[in-house]
Amino acid sequence: QVQLVESGGGLVQAGGSLRLSCAASGLTFSSFVMGWFRQAPGKEREVVAAISRSGGTTSYAESAKGRFTISRDNTKNTVHLQMNSLKPEDTAVYYCAAERLLSESLYNALFASRYDYWGRGTQVTVSS
Numbered sequence: 001q002v003q004l005v006e007s008g009g010g011l012v013q014a015g016g017s018l019r020l021s022c023a024a025s026g027l028t029f030s031s032f033v034m035g036w037f038r039q040a041p042g043k044e045r046e047v048v049a050a051i052s053r054s055g056g057t058t059s060y061a062e063s064a065k066g067r068f069t070i071s072r073d074n075t076k077n078t079v080h081l082q083m084n085s086l087k088p089e090d091t092a093v094y095y096c097a098a099e100r101l102l103s104e105s106l107y108n109a110l111f112a113s114r115y116d117y118w119g120r121g122t123q124v125t126v127s128s
Contacts, residue, residue, distance in 0.1 A: 005119055033104075034050065036095070049068055069081070
C-alpha cells in the first residue's frame, strides 16, 4: 500500500530555515504528482507547493513564493520542501500528498481534494 512519511519538522526561530522530506513507498513514485500542504490549529488545510512527475514544473502558494522550494528525487522516492525566511505564521503541521491522475502541467494540483494519498504530517513551529 502507499505510504508517505514526512520528516524534518521542528522548532525554529523566525528567519530560520527547515528542510522537510517525504519518503514514499508502495507506489511508482515517478508516476505521481507530489504536493506539500499545511494545516494550522483551527484553520483549513492549505496548499504550499506542488511538483510535477519529472520535477520540471513547480507551483507555489503566494505565501510560499520566494521563500520555499519544492524538489524531488525520483531515484530515492523522496520529495523535499526547503523553507527559508520562516515566519511565525508558517507554524502548522505539514503534510505530503501524492496523486497519480493530476496533469503534468499541475492544473488543479494546488487543491487538497485532488490528492488521494497523504502522510501523517510533521510539525513545524516558528517562534517569534
